[in-house]
Amino acid sequence: MTRTVHLSSPDVGPLEEAYLIAALRSGWVAPAGPDLEAFEREIASRVGTRGAVAVSSGTAALHLALLGVGVGPGDVVLVPTLTFVATANAVRYTGARPAFVDCDPRTGNVNVPLVAELLRRLRARGERVGAVVPVDMFGSCADYTALLPLCAEAGVPVVEDAAEALGATHHGRAAGSFGRAGVLSFNGNKIMTTSGGGMLVSDDLPLLARARHLATQAREPTLHYEHRETGYNYRLSNLLAALGRAQLVRLDGMIGRRRQLRDRYAKLFAPVPGVELVGAEDGASNCWLTVIRVRPDRAGWRAAELAAHLREQDIETRPVWNPMHRQPAYADSESLLTGAADDLFAEGLTLPSGSALTERQIAAVLGAIDDFLTVRTGGSSA
Template identity: 85%
Template sequence: MTTNVHLSPPDIGPLEESYLLAALRSGWVAPVGPDLSAFETEIAARVGTRGAVAVSSGTAALHLSLLGVGVMPGDVVVVPTLTFVATANAVRYTGARPVFVDCDGRTGNIDVPLLSELLRRLRAQGERVGAVVPVDMFGSCADYTALLPVCQDAGVPVVEDAAEALGAAHGGRAAGAFGHVGVLSFNGNKIMTTSGGGMVVSDDLSLLARARHLATQAREPAVHYEHRETGYNYRLSNLLAALGRAQLVRLEEMMGRRRLLRERYAKLFAPVSGVELVGAEDTESNCWLTVIRVRERSCGWRAADLAAHLAARDIETRPVWKPMHRQPAYADADNLLTGAADGLFAEGLALPSGSALTEPQVGGVLGAIDEFLTACSAPASR
């Protein structure tokens, strides 16, 4: 079945076409080039860090960032259990072990008091904690006001996974600028895209230089190909960087459209008992995904019921991330849980949120939801 309305499709138009065509005509088709350097400079300026390194994916950026803060085989790295698998996979790439911590059920972001408890426990067990990797869920930053002092007191570096949160902020500071290093993603469904791609952002220029070196197969500065260590083929191409530059020009516009759509969802669900928007109080979110939480006891229906109703009308929705401690690949990992992530997985639903959605598409989605809510509230026939 073809889905007519997708969750978060790429928002590409004439500006992106012009940037990409100019890059093609310039002859800079090989991986490096002027658009790549400019994209790094522009992203660093947008985030507010001293520099950036553009790479092939957010996962690659996570891997390089963990290496950059000194994560080693045998370390443990604290990761939220509510996240995309790439966050945990990148830890394993380094030879370290992820240890999962639960989320705040209101926002989906890392539970900071629980993190503090976990760090104390790991220290008592004699574990070396290589890093903490908070994830900015659904486009909202974690509570860095509380989190950063906890990690500083424990002497543990923070690698901010801001893959979902470019353009968001916390206390006026941009997502990606917290901790020692930040990670962005430009995957096809993100707030802005380079088709596939990511970025390492940091004030630590030596870390960035190291990331750039490793991302280009760790090639030494010689006239021939010289390699003293194992590197990776992680560099972003100049053509994709050109696409990203155009997207960055339109970032505020695209966030604004997502924010307006979230407001329309909020208005539609406001009268419905038992339904809440996850993280709705965050005014600094980039509104990447609008996620609702449905409490069946209060409203009489489940998130899965609405999802099935919308799927029958070719409208895509998605449950929130299945927690990492429930994933077969990580079933044996250590964790500290409250049940909050399990609750969001059972009761959460991401709704179509893309800035590329047309008004007829948005109207169709809202109309289909209203139809569902009306049917659910109608008295049963006798």
Template identity: 70%
Template sequence: MPLEVRLNHRSGNLSLPTPRDAGRTTHEIYLSAPDVGPLEESFLVSALRSGWAAPAGPELTAFEREIAERVGVNAAVALSSGTAALHLALLGLGVGPGQVVVVPTLTFVATANAVTYTGARPAFIDSDPATGNIDVSLLPELLEKLQASGQRVGAVLPVDIFGTCADYSALLPICAAAGVPVVEDAAEALGSAHRGRPAGSFGAAAALSFNGNKVITTSGGGMLLSDDRVLVERARFLSTQARLPVSHYEHPEVGYNYRLSNLLAAVGRAQLQRLDEMIRRRRQVRELYANLFATVPGVRLLGNCDDEANCWLTCIVVEPDRAGWHAAELAAHLAGHGIESRPIWKPLHLQAAYENSGGLLTGAAQRLFETGLALPSGSMLSDRQRATVLKTIRAFLAASG
């Protein structure tokens, strides 16, 4: 069955068939829906009419250049996913079998999967309870523990969780002293910064994601960023099946089919033009939640979404003993009114695929998973939808009080 793409000219939004179209339960208000409209349509149509429907092309080259300029790095290569970017970044640093990579336990599974693809294994580190990001205070102990036991630490892979950068001012010196490179997982953080330096510019390399729910989207895609042009060109080579530039098909080593298409890059270029406005709308949503929960006992917003964070997702943390209710109860109430929410990431050390990986754990990430909830945060939320979400939450709080 062909994929139907609809343009709602009243709202100016492109849309794919909803889950209801596929016979599944759907929501009326989503956590972070793709925010695309006439500008993206015009860029996509222009790319199609140019004749560059093949994987590579001028839109792809321009997208890489524009993202690199926005982040402030020397080079970038656009790929099929943020996971692919992490994978190739790690390979570019020589990470492989017999090594371990330090990974936050509170993150999407792709972060650890990319490590596993190289033949290395993750060693998990717990979270700062206030932000959900990597607890940098644990890092010296974990690195010393791993190295003292004879394990080769290939990299540290911090994640800018929910769009807030990790504490790189503290993290980078620790890793430098230990002789361990850093790969920044900035999948959720395009447009964010740490002390004035943009997300995606930290460490030896960084990865962005343009998945459908991210701050900007190419429907699916990612990008590897680095000041090291050699590392980026190596990734570019591997991403095209490691094919040599000769007239016949010559492959000196195993490569990957990881390249982003020219058409999707065109969508990304349009999205990048709208990035600042989309971040502004996400910050407005977080401020509404901050005001709503300011006087609610036992509830706090995770992290501090200041003017350096893109506020990709706003999450609350609930202390049931003080609040008188659980995060899961609010989630059920919202779902009953067609509003999507989601628990904070389930820690990777609790996932069956990684339960024996080890690391340094304090229980902070598990507590955030058990008490946290991500609320609708997208830039696509209309004023009416925002009001509906707030009204629904207020009704729950009144009934629970």
């Protein structure tokens, strides 16, 4: 191959170009404008919340959400150990400290019984738990049916990190709509993109109003510049919101293509011993990334070996997230672990999953995997 097949490239085309040109010609180049306001309304409608605030990144949305539920210095916030570092970093921005919880090995999502146990331990020590932040891993929602009542009984707010899960559902309810506030990401590799950007969604209108205020440098509504507290430069631009509006129009089609590709991976690996797909299998996932887990004692080969083979064909893969308790920046943090996240990091592999992949690229990826399996198993998996 002469061109790298990437994991999850942006999927943009003529509609995005048309929306951006229209926004430029409208004169609303910076900082806010009608596309920004419309984008917030449209995302809130899609997720099913009363409102939304568009910001510069999912990390910014997490920070504002945690501030909005009252997290501050001295608090402890429960965070999955299997996540991107932004989830933990946002906790530290508030002056609180994260405590990490291991995952369900089948889905990668947070282990709810471990959340219950860590809440019990922290409360027994007299610690104040400011929030629980579940992360909807790889596009599949966490088990909110079990998690929400648990947190409600403990009196702890939930901030849903749905950065990977826009378009996914749990028992018919949209990702981002669970808990006191939800967070979405529109980074370049996500299910839809605004180049960079994020969204805070919630039914709590005062929380959203407070977030909007803080996201615009906490400027007071006066003719002159007046600031009574520290704010942040977090708002999304009108131009990027226009890009997001076009992406949202196409979202269901992009999810559909990712689901079709996951199904093809599932068929390819179904007869292969020791290989399983990680995540929901009930059609509720947005299939942002397809992740396989390779158990070398049964498969006879390791995920890293398949990754090396694909790399030789200019096909990008990636391990799953290196758990937070392994990160040098968080090595001293409290953790409640079973080894599940460590196992997924050692045995998991993320495969090309983007909706922008052409049929030729998909065929090349599937063919390269089949070639590898043929050598390793002595016969084609097809």
